[in-house]
Amino acid sequence: xxxxxxxxxxxxxxxxxxxxxxxxxxxxxxxxxxxxxxxxxxxxxxxxxxxxxxxxxxxxxxxxxxxxxxxxxxxxxxxxxxxxxxxxxxxxxxxxxxxxxxxxxxxxxxxxxxxxxxxxxxxxxxxxxxxxxxxxxxxxxxxxxxxxxxxxxxxxxxxxxxxxxxxxxxxxxxxxxxxxxxxxxxxxxxxxxxxxxxxxxxxxxxxxxxxxxxxxxxxxxxxxxxxxxxxxxxxxxxxxxxxxxxxxxxxxxxxxxxxxxxxxxxxxxxxxxxxxxxxxxxxxxxxxxxxxxxxxxxxxxxxxxxxxxxxxxxxxxxxxxxxxxxxxxxxxxxxxxxxxxxxxxxxxxxxxxxxxxxxxxxxxxxxxxxxxxxxxxxxxxxxxxxxxxxxxxxxxxxxxxxxxxxxxxxxxxxx
Amino acid sequence: xxxxxxxxxxxxxxxxxxxxxxxxxxxxxxxxxxxxxxxxxxxxxxxxxxxxxxxxxxxxxxxxxxxxxxxxxxxxxxxxxxxxxxxxxxxxxxxxxxxxxxxxxxxxxxxxxxxxxxxxxxxxxxxxxxxxxxxxxxxxxxxxxxxxxxxxxxxxx
Numbered sequence: 001x002x003x004x005x006x007x008x009x010x011x012x013x014x015x016x017x018x019x020x021x022x023x024x025x026x027x028x029x030x031x032x033x034x035x036x037x038x039x040x041x042x043x044x045x046x047x048x049x050x051x052x053x054x055x056x057x058x059x060x061x062x063x064x065x066x067x068x069x070x071x072x073x074x075x076x077x078x079x080x081x082x083x084x085x086x087x088x089x090x091x092x093x094x095x096x097x098x099x100x101x102x103x104x105x106x107x108x109x110x111x112x113x114x115x116x117x118x119x120x121x122x123x124x125x126x127x128x129x130x131x132x133x134x135x136x137x138x139x140x141x142x143x144x145x146x147x148x149x150x151x152x153x154x155x156x157x158x159x160x161x162x163x164x165x166x167x168x169x170x171x172x173x174x175x176x177x178x179x180x181x182x183x184x185x186x187x188x189x190x191x192x193x194x195x196x197x198x199x200x201x202x203x204x205x206x207x208x209x210x211x212x213x214x215x216x217x218x219x220x221x222x223x224x225x226x227x228x229x230x231x232x233x234x235x236x237x238x239x240x241x242x243x244x245x246x247x248x249x250x251x252x253x254x255x256x257x258x259x260x261x262x263x264x265x266x267x268x269x270x271x272x273x274x275x276x277x278x279x280x281x282x283x284x285x286x287x288x289x290x291x292x293x294x295x296x297x298x299x300x301x302x303x304x305x306x307x308x309x310x311x312x313x314x315x316x317x318x319x320x321x322x323x324x325x326x327x328x329x330x331x332x333x334x335x336x337x338x339x340x341x342x343x344x345x346x347x348x349x350x351x352x353x354x355x356x357x358x359x360x361x362x363x364x365x366x367x368x369x370x371x372x373x374x375x376x377x378x379x380x381x382x383x384x385x386x387x388x389x390x391x392x393x394x395x396x397x398x399x400x401x402x403x404x405x406x407x408x409x410x411x412x413x414x415x
Numbered sequence: 416x417x418x419x420x421x422x423x424x425x426x427x428x429x430x431x432x433x434x435x436x437x438x439x440x441x442x443x444x445x446x447x448x449x450x451x452x453x454x455x456x457x458x459x460x461x462x463x464x465x466x467x468x469x470x471x472x473x474x475x476x477x478x479x480x481x482x483x484x485x486x487x488x489x490x491x492x493x494x495x496x497x498x499x500x501x502x503x504x505x506x507x508x509x510x511x512x513x514x515x516x517x518x519x520x521x522x523x524x525x526x527x528x529x530x531x532x533x534x535x536x537x538x539x540x541x542x543x544x545x546x547x548x549x550x551x552x553x554x555x556x557x558x559x560x561x562x563x564x565x566x567x568x569x570x571x572x
Contacts, residue, residue, distance in 0.1 A: 351484035353458050354427075357545060358420050369458045384482055385459050409419045414432070414485070 009308040015394045017043040029363030032399045037183050037211060037342050037390025038367050039233045046237055049296035050289050061288055062262060076288050079295035086298045087245050088219040096244040096281040097291060101210045102132040104229035104244035107257045108206055109136035115255040121174030122147035124167045126159055127379050128182040130372040133208050157185035157334030168201035176205045180212035184373045185334030186342035195224045210234055215313055215340045217306035220245055232290060237297030241290035251277040258283040309393050313341045319397050323404045329411050333386055341391030347407060349414040352387040358413060362406045426541040435485030440478040440495035451566060453558030455550055460487045464558040474498050474506060484551055490539055491555035497532045503563045510556040516540050517552045
């Protein structure tokens, strides 16, 4: 496909694929976008694919007995197939399109949590979860009485595997729900070990891959988990589309999440029968254009190579780890052995919000606050939140150099 | 230093940095007649405001505690200074005018009666060029309005 650089990874070439990176910014400085962990920028191929869909092949899907609807249906289902291959799913029917990973986790909590999880069973999450993997389980607990347990993380920001085993040891845990990669600590969790341990104690495993699926190859069969989710907009795709992957056996047993059109096979005013998966979980008109955009994004990163992306990021992580350690007054959150390109930190002289305003002046976009992970910040005693720089495949070492320089100057400014 | 941030001195004037570092009236008022919490859920800034009204209704004392950025801390600090001696209605009117100042950078309706107060608050007017920061500057005033109205909580959202 066009717009994709040849290997080896050429970041200058990659950057040309992203129109926003060459847009003139306020005050004439180039954009240094270090907030990809919140949402990533979009390459031209994604933008073009969505425009092309609307210009040439758009109609509603699964219902029109005419050529255009068939084209749109093919495009929508092709996106499902591409997503299945991206995750190495055993079957495209295991892919359910949602609005984002938050909706995917809510789907599991509402549907599997209410329909399959037994009343006396517990759910285990961890201290490093963001709110989307905390709140749905609290809602389930409050509604159905399923206990919610929280596995500790170590001071380095890694999952405390002994604590996880302690939670699992009474055999009452039905589900372990954890992030594959922390959006604050950058920690990549040992998912194979977590799955093996959970399964040994009879618990299923849901992994939130919102951050991880962007940075490294994910093979759900090799990981062995039961549920996996990620979101399109962090994977250089559009907003409004996310993915829940689940083993067919789970999806088959789960009651529907939302009711409406497309998720039924027979409807009378007395009762309805559900459509087979995945349609059972995709009520109403889905995000058709967004699915096409997600497909293009998957093709884009696949053509670059998830391995090449991971290697590029590893070099950035090493560079940033070394450089940020030299910034006076800076405290980095998390020191996991296996970490991705997410760096949250405190700077002694400046509140994160003030710091973000200063960095913006230097053209650097970072996130300030608690990154939808308030309990994690409380765990590390950082109630004021942190400033977070997160990388994308277009991030360069020069940008990290500029960040470090700007942080040093910002400290002088506030001193 | 190359002075990467020199042009931010309009926003972070020395008086803001000073009040941000050393907020005035940063304490609990044990004999407060009204209190309210102010939360900015977006950034997690949180203040607890204490007001002591005299029998004639004027604000005899005001103080605050909490956490926040330089802008929100300085704004709360300056506010506790300027509202002393005001009636509840005067304080709320001043708050409305300050919000206008924070959002637009000017306050054409402020008039001579408020001139001295607005001059004291003027260092915060630079915030209008930073829409994402306006709520930082107005959080304390939201809390003051809530306290004077007998509400316990205010949100900048």
